[in-house]
Amino acid sequence: MLATLARRNLCSTPLPRRLIVHAVLRPGASPRPPPRDRTEAVRTAHFDPSTSARNLPKEPESISFQTFQERAASRTATLSDARGCVLHHDAPLHNLSPERRREEVKAQAVGGRVLMWLWETGCGGDGIFRNDHHFTNTLCSLLVEEDLEDFTWKWIEVACQEVKTRIDSTGAAYDPRELAWTGRLLGALAAAHLALAPGRLADNALERYCRALGMIEQAKAACDPYPPLVAMYVVLDRALKRPTCLPCSTRGFEAFLASQGLVNTADRVALSVAGLHLYHPTRPTAKPMLRLLQSKDPMLDTVLSGSRPSGRNQMGGELLRAAYILRCEGAEDEAAFVEAVVEASTPAVWLTRETVYRVTGTDPKLVHLTKGTPRLNPPSQLAVFRPLKIDRDTPIPAPSAAEGPSSPIPPESIQTPSGRHDVGSPHEDGGRLPHSGQ
Incomplete structure (x- = not known):
């Protein structure tokens, strides 16, 4: 009812944003998304960066990229539209050969366009990247294949700068949870590089990890906020310890090894370092x-x-x-x-x-x-x-001589x-x- 009044602009006084968001995003409120003639009040509430994405439907409406562009041009596109567009675009690409997939992905640049829409409308951030992992992983995979992942790094830098500006102007204490979504993006980027690299070679993902380390070192030197590395660390830690992961570069591995103090508590650093030494690409050792x-x-x-x-x-x-x-x-x-x-x-x-x-x-x-x-x-x-x-x-019988040697x-x-x-x-x-x- 509240959403209907807001859409038809029949309320003389603005409704509380909390009520509008609840009415629009409540699961099962209507079998179909709200009509496209919604007012700016409802649209703004729907795009509020602080709005949690937990109430969004798990299976968004599947729409084409052209439909999403039309809705974005008329300022009626929603967060569910962006999710449905990315997932709809990615689904048929899995049936293509790697070369053909790369051509199709770069030709349309859906990932980059959706990312810019999320940035401009304020729809991204904590509300979607931390709560919809499938969408985040798919989006980052498209960005990597489109060679447009630099937009992600720029967005993270801008987000850190905005938090710093707010802290300087208001004097409020810094809450690390404000930038938790940036760490989630970094983790998804590392996972995308691992999945797309031949043989799951970890070098590309380790290069991005070193880039994030450089960003953090500069931020710490200036006492600025910086993105958390835990999600990226978990992805790489699991990848480097997989038996199917090809040996990576020594420089990237040792940079990852030296950064354990940033992602582990003091009582865990020694155990983490000792475990990684077992998987060193050229000099594995068990002494630690x-x-x-x-x-x-x-x-x-x-x-x-x-x-x-x-x-x-x-x-x-x-x-x-x-x-x-x-x-x-x-x-x-x-x-x-x-x-x-x-x-x-x-x-x-x-x-x-x-x-x-x-x-x-x-x-x-x-x-x-x-x-x-x-x-x-x-x-x-x-x-x-x-x-x-x-x-x-x-007892498990050993293969007989007639059967020949067992297959490895x-x-x-x-x-x-x-x-x-x-x-x-x-x-x-x-x-x-x-x-x-x-």
Whole structure:
């Protein structure tokens, strides 16, 4: 009723914006979006940057880019129209070859045009980028393919400057949540570069991470607000630890390694750095992780004894990788110590590797590690995989000679029971950092 009065301009006094937004955006208020002859009052309320996008329909109306342009020209386009336009444009592109897709994307530049509309109308920001992850990821993927992602960086710089100007003029305290949506955009950009790079090579995403680091260093030197890096960090951390990720450049990896203090609390930095050293593209080492185990690091103990099985199993997989590296370096006693910790703390991880070893007679993850890193030599002794302790289980028969040698198992197909998160979803697990143990 309130929305109808506002659209027909029958209210003599302006309605409270809160009521107008509730009436327009309330789910199920009408089977069809409001008519296109809405008044400027309703339109302004609908475009309020502070308006939450939680009440928007999950499946927006699918419209063509031409229809969206017409509505934008007549100032009747809505946030749902922008979402529907981007998703409608992206859906058929998945059926094209990479070359053909690139041509189609660059020809229309839908991502760049929608981004500029969001910027000009104030429709973007916290309301949409933090709450509609599918739209944000799709938009950033289009921007990267269109070579128009610089508009995103410029928007982030302008948003930080606007927050600084407001703080200087009003003297209000800075709330980091004001720029949380900019961090979400950075995370989506990193995910897009990872998804579009051949073989999921992380170099392009790491270059953007270094660019964000430079922006933050300048802002901190001038005591200015800056975008958060947590979402971007989560995307890259998961990508660099995937067995299918190709080795990246040493410079980008070490810049990522050196920035742990910006995205982790003080008690988590040592564990995060030790975990990343296991995946160094040219010089993987397990010594930092071994020192944490020997010194009984509180954060590591918290993860291994935490209530989340996925956190424990993920850490168990990393510790088993540390044991592999130690064996490759000839540190047999240290490797046996780490393996004992894995067997005692994460039996599911140990049982999985033990079962694979019984089937194949080798350890595919160890083979993958030594092949991918020339500096590591095959170990003289594998992990001591004892027979399964569950006697009632039927033993897994080895392939007979008549069947021929068993086919190699791809390393990426053998994972711990927890699995690994896919790349490109920084909002998974509620945005928590890896190895939280909660």
